[in-house]
Each structure stands twice: as C-alpha cells, then as structure tokens.
Amino acid sequence: MDITRLTAEEIREKIEKKEVSALEVTRAHLDRIREIDGDLNAFITITEEEALEAAKRVDQKVKNGEKLGKLAGIPVGVKDNIVTKAIRTTAGSKMLENFIPPYDATVIKRIKEEDGIILGKTNLDEFAGSYSTESSYFGPTKNPIDKERVPGGSSGGSTAAVRAHEVALALGSDTGGSNRQPASYCGIVGIKPSYGLVSRYGLIPLSNSLDVVGTFGRNVKDATLLLDVIAGSDINDPSAMEVERVNYLESLQADIKGMRIALPGEYMNMPMDSRVKEKVLEAARLFEKLGAKVEEVSLPHAKYAWATYYLIVVSEISSAMAKYGGVGYGYRTEDYETLDELYIKSRTEGLGEEIKRSIMAGTYILSSQEGKKYYEKAFRVRALIKEDFDRVFETYDVILSPTTPNLPFKLGESVKNPTEMYGSGIFNIPANVAGLCAISVPCGYADGLPVGLQIMGDRFKEINILKAAYAFEAELSLGGEHSGI
Amino acid sequence: MAYKTIVGLEIHVELLTKTKMFCHCKNEFGGDANTHCCPICLGLPGALPKLNKEALEYGIKAGLALNCQIADRVKMDRKHYFYPDLTKGYQISQDDNPLCSKGYLEIESEEGPKKIGIQRIHIEEDTGKSIHTEAGDTLVDYNRAGVPLIEIVTAPDINSGEEARMFLENLKNTLKYIEVSDCKMEEGSLRCDVNINVVDTETGKRTNITELKNLNSFKAVATAIEYEENRHISLLKEGKNTIKETRRWNDVENVTVAMRGKGTTDNYRYAVDVDIPPVTIKEAWIDEIRANLPELPHAKKERFMREYDLPEYDAGVLTQSKELSIFFEETVKLCDDAKQVSNWIMGDVLRRLNDEGIEVGDLKFGPEDLAALLKLINDDKISNNIGKKVLREMFETGKKPEDIVKEKGWIQISDEDELKQIVGKVLEENQQSVIDYKNGKDRALGFIIGQVMKATRGKANPQIVNKLVLEAIEEK
Known part of the structure; x- marks a missing residue:
C-alpha cells in the first residue's frame, strides 16, 4: 500500500482502526517530499521534527483509546502567509525571510486541536500577490502535471503539494482567485469560503476586505473536511461573522435533483480557450443529467468587476504593506544613514517587483484627488456587483463558470505578458468582490492539462456549492490523466 | 493698528x-x-x-x-x-x-x-x-x-x-x-x-x-x-x-x-x-452614559453657592478639581460650618499644596482629620493660631490633630484661676505698661496680652486672657 495515495478520509480511518500509525503516515509523506520536492519546490519550510512529534502524540492517543480529532494523523500543508508559532513564516518574501511569529493563526490552532499533522509551509507568490507562484523570493513551484508549466497562484505551493501527494490536504488563501485558479491548474479541489466564514486572524493580509483562508484536497470530501475544521466565528477576528461551527461533511449528498443552476451569459461570452469552454458546457449538461435545472442568466455589471477589484486590491495592498519597513522585524538594509533611507532601501531591497507595482498604484490612488475619486467609485460599483448576484441567487442555488479562461501557462510566460496572467483570475474575482463562496472542481483534461469548473454560491451558502461539486465529482469520470502522477 | x-x-x-x-x-x-x-x-x-x-x-x-x-x-x-x-x-x-x-x-x-x-x-x-x-x-x-x-x-x-x-x-x-x-x-x-x-x-x-x-x-x-x-x-x-x-x-x-x-x-x-x-x-447607550455622568464642574460650583451659601469665588476655587471639591464636602459633612471649612481649605491647605506643587490626593491627612482640627478650635481646645501650627504638623507627619496637640502640650488654657495667677504675675512685671494703658495708650494692652500668651507659650485662651487683663487693670 502506498500511503501517499490515500485520501484524507481513508488515512484517518486506517489510523483509527490501527491499520497504520500516524508516524508511518507522516514518514511516508516526508519521504515523498524528500524525493520530489527538490525539483517541484512546493515547500519553503519543512517542519519534520514538529510533524513527527505531533504524529507520536496521535499514536499515543490511539494507544490510550482517546477520542481522535477530525484530522487525526492527516498530513497538511500550510500556505506560508498563514502564521505559525515558532515556525518561520515568509509570505514568499525576502522581507520576511527570517520572520518567526510568536503566535499561531486561528486556523492553525484549529488544525492542531483536531490532531492534524502540519508537514510544512508551502510556496506562494510574494504576499499572495499574483497568479503563478513565480514571484516567490524562494523560486517558482512547478506544476506536477507538466513541470514546464506553472501550478497557478498564488497558492501554487499548496496545490502542487496536494496534487503530487506530498500532503493530503492544504490551506491556501484567496484574494482574487488564489485558491481556485491554482486548484484548477493542478487538477484538484479548492474552496474559497464566503468572506467572514473563516477567521483571518494570522493570515498575513494582502487585501483585507477580500482575503479569505481556503482549503485544498484531491476530492470534494477532503477539502470539505478541512473547511469544517477551520470555519466558524472567532473572537480574534471581528470581521468574521457570527457563524456557528459548521459540519458540511455530514450534509454532503450526491442527490441534487431540482437544484437551480445559473450559467451567466457574460462569462461564457468572454474570450477564453475553446477547450475550456467546451468542458464547462459538457459539465452543464452533466448537471442536467443529474436532475438539476441549468439556465442562462445575466450579470450586467460583470464587465466592471476587474476594474473594481483592481482599484480596491492595490489600495489595500499599499496599506497592508506599510508595516514592512525594517524596523521591528523583517528585512533591514545594511546601508543607511537617515531614517528615510532606512525605509526606502529596506522596502526597495526587501520587496519584489510585483508587490512594488501594486504599492505604487495603490499609493497613487489613496494620495491623489483623482485616485480617491476612482476609489470611491469602486466601492459604489462593488455594491452594484453584489446586487447582480443577489438578484441571481433569489432564483438560483449556484452559478457555473470556468475557473479560468485558459489552461496552465508555461513558466516564464507571465513575465512576458503579465496582463494575460491577471486575466486568468477574471472569473474568480467577482466572488471576492461580493464576498461569495466558490469552489473549483476538476471537470476534465484538454491535451493532458486540467480544466477546472467554478461553482459559486451565495454568501454563507457553502452547502450548495459543496453539494453540487460533490454530485458532479461522483458522476464525472476523469480517467487516467487525473491520477497518474 | x-x-x-x-x-x-x-x-x-x-x-x-x-x-x-x-x-x-x-x-x-x-x-x-x-x-x-x-x-x-x-x-x-x-x-x-x-x-x-x-x-x-x-x-x-x-x-x-x-x-x-x-x-x-x-x-x-x-x-x-x-x-x-x-x-x-x-x-x-x-x-x-x-x-x-x-x-x-x-x-x-x-x-x-x-x-x-x-x-x-x-x-x-x-x-x-x-x-x-x-x-x-x-x-x-x-x-x-x-x-x-x-x-x-x-x-x-x-x-x-x-x-x-x-x-x-x-x-x-x-x-x-x-x-x-x-x-x-x-x-x-x-x-x-x-x-x-x-x-x-x-x-x-x-x-x-x-x-x-x-x-x-x-x-x-x-x-x-x-x-x-x-x-x-x-x-x-x-x-x-x-x-x-x-x-x-x-x-x-x-x-x-x-x-x-x-x-x-x-x-x-x-x-x-x-x-x-x-x-x-x-x-439608549448614549442616554445611559449621559445619565451616569458625574456632576460637572460648572454645575457643582452653582450647587456649592446654593447649598453652602458660599461666595462665587470660593465655590469656583473649591470646584477647580474634583478631588478638592470632594475633600471640601466630606469635611463639611463632619463639621457643619461650610464657610469655615472653605476658609481653611482656600487658605492654609491650598497655599501649602501650591507651594509644594502637590495635589489633594498627595495629602497625608483626610477630610476627617481637618474636621477634627476645626472641632478642636470650635470647642476652644486650641486657638486659631495653634490650629495653624497643628495643620503644619499634619502636613508633615499625617498625625491626628488630637495626638499632635497632646504630644506638643498645645491644649488651650481656659481655666480662669490658673490664668488669673499668670495675669497677675505679668502685670507685676510690667507696671509701666499698665500705667501707659491707663494713660490712654491702647497699644499697651496688646503688649500685656502678648506677654501673657508668651508666658503660656501661646496656649492661653485669648478671649479669657483679654477679659482677665481688663478686669485686673480695673482693679488696680
């Protein structure tokens, strides 16, 4: 038996039944990481010692007959913009290369409480600010399906690690598609919860009104299991809603007869790879076969989503990045005479191009009269986009679209054409702008490359997208391309 | 311009x-x-x-x-x-x-x-x-x-x-x-x-x-x-x-x-x-906060004028800090005469606070001690002047006024027989002053009384001394 081939659900079951020990599971995955990650580069930091200790504690519990947590013995990867106590957390930046947080993010605490085994911190675009994981100070991650291609981003380290069986589950974060786009590119399941469902305490912010922590698994059930663990209100995050702890896993069922599914005309008419479009239309037909009702709808403000998102995201990035100045922690330039020089050089040398581009744009927006006008307009349009969705969700349970308009691109291509890369998040950002939930689930392969289906749901209606994805996954046969890594 | x-x-x-x-x-x-x-x-x-x-x-x-x-x-x-x-x-x-x-x-x-x-x-x-x-x-x-x-x-x-x-x-x-x-x-x-x-x-x-x-x-x-x-x-x-x-x-x-x-x-x-x-x-929250606001300085000043019949100036000074106004009211509760309390606080107490640059909260004694001091004066146990000396001791040591008076032997002498003897002795020693007074030099009376006070180290009840000296001169 190759342990790394097991699902999270199977791992927990086998540990409980004493068919395998948590230590064996952990070692098998650490071996796998040692074997392939030198090439793949999904991890920035591997926490072998802590993981083995945690595994031993689980085995002790098994031995003592104690109640096991929901994640007992399951190897988990954590995107490196989620802080971990006493374990360095870099956000993929030179700025935080040696930053060791004194506290755990709320989501990390919950994983530990449920006996999950954190194997390490995964690679990402610097501060989660792009779509390919190439802007990481720690080098790009390769796509396990085709090593000449990017895994997507910014959670590319997590999605690659899950797809390559280095871990069974992983955490990511999603500001404008960073959970869904790389899940699509790596052919796995990625959930972007509603804004406020999961605590952001300990998530290093990129854009505070858009960021959410999300989960990855190789199937819907696994990704849902991790979501169940991390979701729910938190006194440390006042913007997290008063949502009780959830148990979506129990309500998952493959019967979706009568589900009302919307297919937005504006999305389907946007420029996209024809192979992607074909797969999504096939998916829509499959839903009909499952007894759902699929209809075309209109989201009239969809075309403004990108501009709205951009104005908000760069403004918030410029503010969120203001704390990195080389004073209390983080990178400090070697060579400075004055205080101004300390700030300018530390930031110039410690932050990467992509983030600095956003800081420049955001600073302009917040400091100029013109910029402020755009900024305020963006907030008004944001309300209109929300209204579009509210209207659709009055009648429909979920909205279907491609996760990305394209297939995974080659490493280095985005540097030549950044706008095309930004375009890969075009179907993702509306969910962030409107605070909705969404999931990306594999819907087929085109020329050996995975295509993701995005299912969006109303705020805090996670159960609808999870049910739809679960039923779809159960019905779809993905074939050899899907498992052969 | x-x-x-x-x-x-x-x-x-x-x-x-x-x-x-x-x-x-x-x-x-x-x-x-x-x-x-x-x-x-x-x-x-x-x-x-x-x-x-x-x-x-x-x-x-x-x-x-x-x-x-x-x-x-x-x-x-x-x-x-x-x-x-x-x-x-x-x-x-x-x-x-x-x-x-x-x-x-x-x-x-x-x-x-x-x-x-x-x-x-x-x-x-x-x-x-x-x-x-x-x-x-x-x-x-x-x-x-x-x-x-x-x-x-x-x-x-x-x-x-x-x-x-x-x-x-x-x-x-x-x-x-x-x-x-x-x-x-x-x-x-x-x-x-x-x-x-x-x-x-x-x-x-x-x-x-x-x-x-x-x-x-x-x-x-x-x-x-x-x-x-x-x-x-x-x-x-x-x-x-x-x-x-x-x-x-x-x-x-x-x-x-x-x-x-x-x-x-x-x-x-x-x-x-x-x-x-x-x-x-x-x-409702604002209303609740408003309802629980303590009395503000201006309102308190008006109330002091009304309730204690104080002049506007006194009321203003006494309400200039919350601690001071509380100190005043607590003292008045124990000894009734608001104007007297006000005079003592505005005079000796505030002067000393200002000189030392300290606040009411730094005082070594409380309102009950000031009230006890005033009671000693009002009961003719000590004179006003001794009272000031006692207050100075209270500033320094924080001791109770009764204890200070006892330790220092500052209890006022009001016993007429005892004082008569001292007055007699003083008049013996200062016959020229008696003559001067009789010849219309009023100042001489003050001198004689001063000598009696000196002989008692300030402890004699000044009103009684005054009466006894006048009686004794009449008799001569």
Missing part, C-alpha cells in the same frame, strides 16, 4: 481604560520597556485589531461632557505615515466621521463667560515612544502603542495665551471629573498643539498659520502663544507675512524655532480600516 490673535488647539488625551484600544494588553503608564505588548499592538503580520468598547464609551463620555453631538455610526480609518514608533505604517484613527462633533466648553474670559467651540473629538490609538540614547541610537518602547486617545480639536475661538490656558485648565478639570483621563502633561497623558495666526483688523490682512509643538505645560502654551503673536504682529508691521510651518517651543530660551521644512503638506492616504466593522451607537 489693531490686531486680533486667532488660536485653535489640538489636544490629545490618553484614556484611562483598563486595556489598550484594540487588544487585551494593560493600559498602564511606565513598566519595563516592551512588556505591555502583544502581536496586535505590535502590529505583527496577520494580527487583527478588536475595538475596545470601553474606549468608545470614554470617548462618548468626553463628548457629552463637552456638549458635543455623538455620531450614530462609528468607523475607523487608517492614517498612513512612516515612523519607527508606529508599528503598522498607519495609525488607526478617524478621518471624516469623528465620534463627537459640534460641542463647546465655557471659560471666564476678561469680557465675561465665553464659549470655545469644539469642532470634533475623535478616537485613535497612541504610538510607541522613541528613546534617543546618548550613544546616538534610537530605541523604541511599544508599551504606549495602542493606548486609546481622544483628539479634541477646538474652533479658532481662542484669542490669547491666557484664554488658551484657561480653556486647558477647564478641559483638564472636566475630563478628570468624568474620570476618562488623568490629564498629566508631564507623563504625556495630555498633549497640546497650537495653531495660531494674527489678523490686522483694519486691513483684514492675515498671517499664515503656524503650528506649535513641544508644549510641556499650560504655562508653556500661554507663553508660546504670546511669543508667536508678537512675532506675527511684528512681521505684519514690517509688511511681511509668516510662512505656513510647524515650530517647536524651546522652553529654555523661551522662543519658537522652525521645525519642518516649509511647503511640505502631509498626505496621510486615509482609507477605511476594513478589519474593524463599523459600530452603530444606539441612542
């Missing part, structure tokens, strides 16, 4: 909440450097602020005491700038929707009562403190980072240094009354910046506004305003103008010195802090 000075104040006041504004760290002055800190007030990556309801409540209290309107919805904004004592690269503050607005505070100006407008009061977090060492290093102590503040901005209604000083005295008094701050300028819990310019009332020509910083006392505020108004006026007289700039008060040389380069305008890139959800302030 006539000139009018126009002054507006910006006052930062630290609130006495138990914990900081966005975390559970203790809000306490002092402590070893960087010991009252956590990921939130240090602004570590990923940490999120949580608005302390108590800070909001204290801000509302201050607003109500200063006759302000209270906003029905509060949002927090980020004010961006770079400085090492600022942990996040932005300060959480309020930009366009302050918690309180449109209030006023009254002062007694030379022309009578005058309302000084309060444009706004907003809540914000304090920064850490930079410490520049002799070796040239800069160290930062973040214990103060995240301590809640209110910033009070007055209308430009103040027209002199003295008015500014009076306003600040009143403000401090009011905020201490409602117990939202201890307003200690020396500990930095009250800080004041001044905006000043001068207008030539004949030509209408105005000087550019100067901002004054580093004002460490109310007196410094008044003196600095006077210095600046002269500077502005002399420039106007020369046909020149000031430049819009920030100047630092040098309290050694008593001059202002240009601080920042001219022409730089601050751009704080204000943006909503989305980490802190907006708070709706319900009318």
Whole structure:
C-alpha cells in the first residue's frame, strides 16, 4: 500500500482502526517530499521534527483509546502567509525571510486541536500577490502535471503539494482567485469560503476586505473536511461573522435533483480557450443529467468587476504593506544613514517587483484627488456587483463558470505578458468582490492539462456549492490523466 | 493698528481604560520597556485589531461632557505615515466621521463667560515612544502603542495665551471629573498643539498659520502663544507675512524655532480600516452614559453657592478639581460650618499644596482629620493660631490633630484661676505698661496680652486672657 495515495478520509480511518500509525503516515509523506520536492519546490519550510512529534502524540492517543480529532494523523500543508508559532513564516518574501511569529493563526490552532499533522509551509507568490507562484523570493513551484508549466497562484505551493501527494490536504488563501485558479491548474479541489466564514486572524493580509483562508484536497470530501475544521466565528477576528461551527461533511449528498443552476451569459461570452469552454458546457449538461435545472442568466455589471477589484486590491495592498519597513522585524538594509533611507532601501531591497507595482498604484490612488475619486467609485460599483448576484441567487442555488479562461501557462510566460496572467483570475474575482463562496472542481483534461469548473454560491451558502461539486465529482469520470502522477 | 490673535488647539488625551484600544494588553503608564505588548499592538503580520468598547464609551463620555453631538455610526480609518514608533505604517484613527462633533466648553474670559467651540473629538490609538540614547541610537518602547486617545480639536475661538490656558485648565478639570483621563502633561497623558495666526483688523490682512509643538505645560502654551503673536504682529508691521510651518517651543530660551521644512503638506492616504466593522451607537447607550455622568464642574460650583451659601469665588476655587471639591464636602459633612471649612481649605491647605506643587490626593491627612482640627478650635481646645501650627504638623507627619496637640502640650488654657495667677504675675512685671494703658495708650494692652500668651507659650485662651487683663487693670 502506498500511503501517499490515500485520501484524507481513508488515512484517518486506517489510523483509527490501527491499520497504520500516524508516524508511518507522516514518514511516508516526508519521504515523498524528500524525493520530489527538490525539483517541484512546493515547500519553503519543512517542519519534520514538529510533524513527527505531533504524529507520536496521535499514536499515543490511539494507544490510550482517546477520542481522535477530525484530522487525526492527516498530513497538511500550510500556505506560508498563514502564521505559525515558532515556525518561520515568509509570505514568499525576502522581507520576511527570517520572520518567526510568536503566535499561531486561528486556523492553525484549529488544525492542531483536531490532531492534524502540519508537514510544512508551502510556496506562494510574494504576499499572495499574483497568479503563478513565480514571484516567490524562494523560486517558482512547478506544476506536477507538466513541470514546464506553472501550478497557478498564488497558492501554487499548496496545490502542487496536494496534487503530487506530498500532503493530503492544504490551506491556501484567496484574494482574487488564489485558491481556485491554482486548484484548477493542478487538477484538484479548492474552496474559497464566503468572506467572514473563516477567521483571518494570522493570515498575513494582502487585501483585507477580500482575503479569505481556503482549503485544498484531491476530492470534494477532503477539502470539505478541512473547511469544517477551520470555519466558524472567532473572537480574534471581528470581521468574521457570527457563524456557528459548521459540519458540511455530514450534509454532503450526491442527490441534487431540482437544484437551480445559473450559467451567466457574460462569462461564457468572454474570450477564453475553446477547450475550456467546451468542458464547462459538457459539465452543464452533466448537471442536467443529474436532475438539476441549468439556465442562462445575466450579470450586467460583470464587465466592471476587474476594474473594481483592481482599484480596491492595490489600495489595500499599499496599506497592508506599510508595516514592512525594517524596523521591528523583517528585512533591514545594511546601508543607511537617515531614517528615510532606512525605509526606502529596506522596502526597495526587501520587496519584489510585483508587490512594488501594486504599492505604487495603490499609493497613487489613496494620495491623489483623482485616485480617491476612482476609489470611491469602486466601492459604489462593488455594491452594484453584489446586487447582480443577489438578484441571481433569489432564483438560483449556484452559478457555473470556468475557473479560468485558459489552461496552465508555461513558466516564464507571465513575465512576458503579465496582463494575460491577471486575466486568468477574471472569473474568480467577482466572488471576492461580493464576498461569495466558490469552489473549483476538476471537470476534465484538454491535451493532458486540467480544466477546472467554478461553482459559486451565495454568501454563507457553502452547502450548495459543496453539494453540487460533490454530485458532479461522483458522476464525472476523469480517467487516467487525473491520477497518474 | 489693531490686531486680533486667532488660536485653535489640538489636544490629545490618553484614556484611562483598563486595556489598550484594540487588544487585551494593560493600559498602564511606565513598566519595563516592551512588556505591555502583544502581536496586535505590535502590529505583527496577520494580527487583527478588536475595538475596545470601553474606549468608545470614554470617548462618548468626553463628548457629552463637552456638549458635543455623538455620531450614530462609528468607523475607523487608517492614517498612513512612516515612523519607527508606529508599528503598522498607519495609525488607526478617524478621518471624516469623528465620534463627537459640534460641542463647546465655557471659560471666564476678561469680557465675561465665553464659549470655545469644539469642532470634533475623535478616537485613535497612541504610538510607541522613541528613546534617543546618548550613544546616538534610537530605541523604541511599544508599551504606549495602542493606548486609546481622544483628539479634541477646538474652533479658532481662542484669542490669547491666557484664554488658551484657561480653556486647558477647564478641559483638564472636566475630563478628570468624568474620570476618562488623568490629564498629566508631564507623563504625556495630555498633549497640546497650537495653531495660531494674527489678523490686522483694519486691513483684514492675515498671517499664515503656524503650528506649535513641544508644549510641556499650560504655562508653556500661554507663553508660546504670546511669543508667536508678537512675532506675527511684528512681521505684519514690517509688511511681511509668516510662512505656513510647524515650530517647536524651546522652553529654555523661551522662543519658537522652525521645525519642518516649509511647503511640505502631509498626505496621510486615509482609507477605511476594513478589519474593524463599523459600530452603530444606539441612542439608549448614549442616554445611559449621559445619565451616569458625574456632576460637572460648572454645575457643582452653582450647587456649592446654593447649598453652602458660599461666595462665587470660593465655590469656583473649591470646584477647580474634583478631588478638592470632594475633600471640601466630606469635611463639611463632619463639621457643619461650610464657610469655615472653605476658609481653611482656600487658605492654609491650598497655599501649602501650591507651594509644594502637590495635589489633594498627595495629602497625608483626610477630610476627617481637618474636621477634627476645626472641632478642636470650635470647642476652644486650641486657638486659631495653634490650629495653624497643628495643620503644619499634619502636613508633615499625617498625625491626628488630637495626638499632635497632646504630644506638643498645645491644649488651650481656659481655666480662669490658673490664668488669673499668670495675669497677675505679668502685670507685676510690667507696671509701666499698665500705667501707659491707663494713660490712654491702647497699644499697651496688646503688649500685656502678648506677654501673657508668651508666658503660656501661646496656649492661653485669648478671649479669657483679654477679659482677665481688663478686669485686673480695673482693679488696680
């Protein structure tokens, strides 16, 4: 038996039944990481010692007959913009290369409480600010399906690690598609919860009104299991809603007869790879076969989503990045005479191009009269986009679209054409702008490359997208391309 | 030519909440450097602020005491700038929707009562403190980072240094009354910046506004305003103008010195802090806070005049600080004669406090001790003059007045037989004075009485001595 081939659900079951020990599971995955990650580069930091200790504690519990947590013995990867106590957390930046947080993010605490085994911190675009994981100070991650291609981003380290069986589950974060786009590119399941469902305490912010922590698994059930663990209100995050702890896993069922599914005309008419479009239309037909009702709808403000998102995201990035100045922690330039020089050089040398581009744009927006006008307009349009969705969700349970308009691109291509890369998040950002939930689930392969289906749901209606994805996954046969890594 | 000075104040006041504004760290002055800190007030990556309801409540209290309107919805904004004592690269503050607005505070100006407008009061977090060492290093102590503040901005209604000083005295008094701050300028819990310019009332020509910083006392505020108004006026007289700039008060040389380069305008890139959800302030909550506000200085002064029949001046002095007014009322409760208590407090007690630069709270004795002292006097146990000596002892040692009188043997002699003997002896020794008095030299009587007091080391009851001396002279 190759342990790394097991699902999270199977791992927990086998540990409980004493068919395998948590230590064996952990070692098998650490071996796998040692074997392939030198090439793949999904991890920035591997926490072998802590993981083995945690595994031993689980085995002790098994031995003592104690109640096991929901994640007992399951190897988990954590995107490196989620802080971990006493374990360095870099956000993929030179700025935080040696930053060791004194506290755990709320989501990390919950994983530990449920006996999950954190194997390490995964690679990402610097501060989660792009779509390919190439802007990481720690080098790009390769796509396990085709090593000449990017895994997507910014959670590319997590999605690659899950797809390559280095871990069974992983955490990511999603500001404008960073959970869904790389899940699509790596052919796995990625959930972007509603804004406020999961605590952001300990998530290093990129854009505070858009960021959410999300989960990855190789199937819907696994990704849902991790979501169940991390979701729910938190006194440390006042913007997290008063949502009780959830148990979506129990309500998952493959019967979706009568589900009302919307297919937005504006999305389907946007420029996209024809192979992607074909797969999504096939998916829509499959839903009909499952007894759902699929209809075309209109989201009239969809075309403004990108501009709205951009104005908000760069403004918030410029503010969120203001704390990195080389004073209390983080990178400090070697060579400075004055205080101004300390700030300018530390930031110039410690932050990467992509983030600095956003800081420049955001600073302009917040400091100029013109910029402020755009900024305020963006907030008004944001309300209109929300209204579009509210209207659709009055009648429909979920909205279907491609996760990305394209297939995974080659490493280095985005540097030549950044706008095309930004375009890969075009179907993702509306969910962030409107605070909705969404999931990306594999819907087929085109020329050996995975295509993701995005299912969006109303705020805090996670159960609808999870049910739809679960039923779809159960019905779809993905074939050899899907498992052969 | 006539000139009018126009002054507006910006006052930062630290609130006495138990914990900081966005975390559970203790809000306490002092402590070893960087010991009252956590990921939130240090602004570590990923940490999120949580608005302390108590800070909001204290801000509302201050607003109500200063006759302000209270906003029905509060949002927090980020004010961006770079400085090492600022942990996040932005300060959480309020930009366009302050918690309180449109209030006023009254002062007694030379022309009578005058309302000084309060444009706004907003809540914000304090920064850490930079410490520049002799070796040239800069160290930062973040214990103060995240301590809640209110910033009070007055209308430009103040027209002199003295008015500014009076306003600040009143403000401090009011905020201490409602117990939202201890307003200690020396500990930095009250800080004041001044905006000043001068207008030539004949030509209408105005000087550019100067901002004054580093004002460490109310007196410094008044003196600095006077210095600046002269500077502005002399420039106007020369046909020149000031430049819009920030100047630092040098309290050694008593001059202002240009601080920042001219022409730089601050751009704080204000943006909503989305980490802190907006708070709706319900009318019922404001009503509750209003109902629980303690009696404010002005109301208390009126009541003292009414209830204790005190002159306006006395009532004003006694209510100038909450502690003093409480000390007064507690004493009166125990010994009835309000005017007598007022005289003692306004005289010997306040003089001593002012001389030593201490406050009522620093006294070694309480109202019950002052009341006991007055009772000794009123019961003719000691004379008024001995009473003053006893009070001095009380200041020094904090001992009970009864014990002091006993220890020192200061109990008044009222026994007529005993005094008769002493009087007789004194008259024997001072026959010339007796003759002088009989010859119409009234002063001689005073001398004789003085000799009797001296012989008893001040303990004789002066009224009785007076009577006995007159009787004895009659008999001669």
